[in-house]
Amino acid sequence: MKQSPRVLGRPRHNENAKPTKDIVLETATRLFIKEGYKNISMDDVAKACNVTKATVYYYYPTKGDLYTSALIAMMDRIRLAILHILEQPSPFKERLEQLVEVHLSATVDIDMKNFMREASINLSESQLKEVHISENKIYQTIEQAMQLEMEKGTIRKGNATFFAHTFMAMMSIGYFKDGEGKRLFNTVQETAKEVTTFFWQSVHNNE
Amino acid sequence: MKQSPRVLGRPRHNENAKPTKDIVLETATRLFIKEGYKNISMDDVAKACNVTKATVYYYYPTKGDLYTSALIAMMDRIRLAILHILEQPSPFKERLEQLVEVHLSATVDIDMKNFMREASINLSESQLKEVHISENKIYQTIEQAMQLEMEKGTIRKGNATFFAHTFMAMMSIGYFKDGEGKRLFNTVQETAKEVTTFFWQSVHNNE
Amino acid sequence: MKQSPRVLGRPRHNENAKPTKDIVLETATRLFIKEGYKNISMDDVAKACNVTKATVYYYYPTKGDLYTSALIAMMDRIRLAILHILEQPSPFKERLEQLVEVHLSATVDIDMKNFMREASINLSESQLKEVHISENKIYQTIEQAMQLEMEKGTIRKGNATFFAHTFMAMMSIGYFKDGEGKRLFNTVQETAKEVTTFFWQSVHNNE
Amino acid sequence: MKQSPRVLGRPRHNENAKPTKDIVLETATRLFIKEGYKNISMDDVAKACNVTKATVYYYYPTKGDLYTSALIAMMDRIRLAILHILEQPSPFKERLEQLVEVHLSATVDIDMKNFMREASINLSESQLKEVHISENKIYQTIEQAMQLEMEKGTIRKGNATFFAHTFMAMMSIGYFKDGEGKRLFNTVQETAKEVTTFFWQSVHNNE
DNA sequence: AATGAATGAGGTTTCATTCAT
DNA sequence: TATGAATGAAACCTCATTCAT
Known part of the structure; x- marks a missing residue:
């Protein structure tokens, strides 16, 4: 199978197309999430974007950099989604439930720990630090909500x-x-309810 | 000076030495745990064992097989350790606390999810199934203990x-x-206590 | 506070600034001398000039052309420096000594043979010829001085x-x-003296 | 053009064939000498040896290592050839003449300086040190001969x-x-004679 | 039981060059 | 005059695997 031939040099600019850099990042994020760092090659990314490897390297000087950017972008998205939910006016317990629901249905097949592990093995010191900062921000977002609810008296005082x-x-x-591929609960909603209820039992304020 | 006593004749290939196959498995397990499947090559394993790659292949026909065996061996060890603790006569809450302590200090830097993920990406259907069985057994071990305590009335009835x-x-x-490499709590003991207390708050029976 | 005086109107693109083409050539020369043809990429040159690769290509259509120009410029400079010294009125031996001194302190870390070698491997026939011409001129400059001194009787007659x-x-x-990075002699001056003396011993006229 | 197909794994051992490692080293030496470090790829070496790149890497873990080994082997050969000539009983001047002759006809198209330059640019600190040691030995061999002749009074005392x-x-x-590709002298013999005569004029003892 | 020699496929990265703007 | 975006080819190196011994 031959690829459609492509001219060298800069192609005529298409007004309403997304910038290649963004396409690469989004595609890479998707692939890394599905298969992990080592299982996705720069060529895989390039092919999925319909560009050449060299183009990918034009925007991201190393594979580690691409992974770093992908993780950060992903975590930023997650953090904003979390923040958005936590800022709703509904009762805290309901917001927590929604958090689980959204997290489980929207994102990934996999939790952040995996990414952090691959990061810690494969990234450079400085790249890892960048990723850590993004990760921390996610936890801090939730932490601050917890803190607030403690002060409001909704949940008991404790280590936020x-x-x-x-x-x-x-x-x-x-x-x-x-x-056999079976989940613990049948629906995301049920999972959300069970998890939240369990959590709530420990943290709610029963003064 | 007394000579160290020596048996006569050709020694039967150093009786105290572990069989090579076991050395390979243990070494591989250690390496895979630390660095993951893709980051450890068969040559890495061989070198760490002081044998050649071909020797590793002599005992484990593919890398996937070696990984499978390593995971199973690891999970079996974990399951037995868990079982050992859960069979103690001490109160359930104390046993749970001990579980956390032992798990955090003995094993790995990382939880089982990571291994399962790498397994699901890299192993064959049948290899993956083997690993899944071992994983399940761990959960079942804990599950059964939970079930037992529900019946005894120590904890509330629920989805074990x-x-x-x-x-x-x-x-x-x-x-x-x-x-910065800082943990949530300073000691394993503190972690164990906090985790167990949190869990207990949700599950204990307060009839 | 007085404002710094300013000419009216749009400045004619910073008159004192060297034309880009020259900057590129000088920078390239410096880099090629230090690291050789293959170790310096067009991007290296561009970055060192604070322009883009495309700009370099705008002035020098291929890397070979840039190298050719760089070598020729370098050799011209060397030749002129040599000529300048040889035209002085001081005794020939002194002029030779000065030649060594200037050559060793001013130029490069390395003699011309290296450049000629890289040229012969990497340049096209016609580019190589251009460089050869420049190289020859250097030798001819010295040769002519030798010839002159032979006629004057300062040095013995021989193959100039x-x-x-x-x-x-x-x-x-x-x-x-x-x-260990140690040179044969401690100072350039000492080197110059020793080399010239050795050479002189062979060529001086002791009629 | 397809290569002749090759079986995987270790081929049946051919008694009178040279070991592959030696073939690789000799071939690499030849190629590096002709074209220099950067112009010869590991694949070039492999193809010239009729083996695969991976085989080359099996024996020489990096290109730098291969180059290091090649240079050392070459320098050792040169040193031994020089030593062999200098140990002859003929008069010193004659031996020097022979040295030039053999050097110019036997070896390379190029002098050692080039190799040392490429080495200093491309090799690691430790590899470079190894090469330096071999280079030094060559100079020391000649130096010792000079020293000896000074003591014998054949040549004047000086910095050997x-x-x-x-x-x-x-x-x-x-x-x-x-x-135009023309040499300074028509034959190697003439070159040898001229060079030696020039050198001798400076160093012979005319007490 | 264990090894040494070899391979093929694929990985990351570099680089000279091109071309529309 | 200068650039930003893109490519194709090739560089170095890794690795799972094979097979005669």
């Missing part, structure tokens, strides 16, 4: 960071599939 | 599988490190 | 071309560094 | 190291070709 991490960890249960 | 997964997920919080 | 090459070859001793 | 370097530098004149 710990609460945030616990909640995120519990979320990830929703991704579990057993050998 | 869900409880098991929740507990395991919460454990993994102990591995978290932020950008 | 051979003398010129011998002298240039001996100069290059000054660049030698051993494994 | 300087003499050795000067002689080697003068040798390299024999490689010079002008734009």
Whole structure:
């Protein structure tokens, strides 16, 4: 199968097309999420974007840089989605439930821990630091909401960071599939309800 | 000076030495745990064992097989350790606390999800199934203990599988490190206590 | 506070600034001399000039052309420097000594042979010819001086071309560094004196 | 053009064939000498040896290592050839003449300086050190002969190291070709005679 | 039981060059 | 005059795997 032939040099600019750089980043993010860092080659990314490897390198000088950018973009999206939900006026417990629902249906097949692990193995010190900052921001967003609710008296006083991490960890249960591909609960909604209820039982204020 | 005593005749190939096959498996397990499937080559394993690649292939026909065996061996060890603790006579809550402690100090830097992910990407259908079985057994071990305690009335009645997964997920919080390498809690003991307390708050029976 | 005085109207594109073409050539020369043809990419040159690759190509249609121009410019400079010294009124031996001094301190870390070699491997027939012409001119300059001194009777009659090459070859001793980076002589002056003395011993006229 | 197909794995051992490692080294040496480090790719070497790149890497873990080994092997050969000549019983001047002759006809198209330059640009610190040691040994071999002849009174007392370097530098004149490919002298013998005579004029003892 | 030699496929990266603007 | 975007070819290197010994 021959690729459609392409002229050298800069192609005529198409007004309403997305910039190549963005296409590369989005495609790469999608692929990395599905298959992980080592299983996706720069050529895979290039082919999925219909450009050549050299083009990918034109925008992202190393594979590590591309991965770094992809992770950061992904985490930023996640953080904003979380923030958006947490800023709603509905009761905290409901917002938490929605968080799980959105997280499980919208994103990825997999939780952030995996990405952080691949990052820590494969990225350079400085790249890793960048990713860590983005990760932290996610936790801080949840943490701040927890803090606020503690002050409001909705939930009991405690270690907000710990609460945030616990909640995120519990979320990830929703991704579990057993050998036959069966999930723990039948629907995302049910998962969300169960997880939140469990969490709430520990943190709600029963003064 | 006394000579060290020596048996007569040709020694039967150093009886105390572990069989090569086991050395390979243990070494491989250690390496895969630290760096993941794709980051460890068969040559890495061979070198770390002080044998040649061909020797590794002599015992494990493909890299996937080696990984499969390594995961299964690891999970079996984990399951047995868990079982050992859960069979103690001490109160359930204490046993749970011990579980966290042992898990965090003994094993890996990382929770099982990572391995399952790499497995699902890189292994063949049948290899993956084998690993899944071993994984399931771990959850079942905890699940059964939960079931038992429900019947005894120590904890409230509920979805034991869900409880098991929740507990395991919460454990993994102990591995978290932020950008500066700081953990959530200072000691493994503290982590164990906090995690268990949180979990217990949700599941204990307060009839 | 007085404002710095300013001419009215649009400045004619910074008159004191060197034309880009010259900047590129000078920068390229410097880089090629330090690292050789193959180790310097067009992008390296561009970056060192603070322009883009395309700009470099705007002035020099191929890398070979740029290298050719760089070599020729360098050799012209060398030839003029040599000529300048040889035209002085001081005794020939002194002029030779000065030649060594200037050559060793001013130029490069390396003698012309290296450049000729890279040229012969990497340049096109016609480019190579251009460079050869420039190289020849250098030798001819020295050769003519030798010829003149032979006629004047300062040095013995002999093969002036051979003398010129011998002298240039001996100069290059000054660049030698051993494994620890130590030179043969401590100062350029000492080198110049030793080299010239050695050469003079062979060529001076002792009628 | 398809290569003749080759079976995987270790081929049946051919008794009287040279070991592959040696073939690779010899071929690589030849190619590097002709075209220089950067102009010869590992694939070039492999193809010239009728093996695959991977085989070359099997014996020489990096291109730098291969180059290092090639240079060292070459320099060792040169040193031994030089030593062999210098140990003859004939008069020193004759031996020097022979040195030039053999050097110019046997080896390379190019003098050692080029290799040292490419080495210094492209090799690692430790590889470069290895090469430097081999280079030094060549100079020391000549130096010692000079020293000996000084003591015998054949040549005047002086800086033996300087003499050795000067002689080697003068040798390299024999490689010079002008734009039309013409050499300075018609035959190697003539070159040898002229060079030696020039050198001798400076160093012979005329007490 | 273990090894040494070899391969083919593929990975990341570099680079000279082109072309529309 | 100068640039930004893109390419194709080739560079270095890695790795799972094979097979005669």
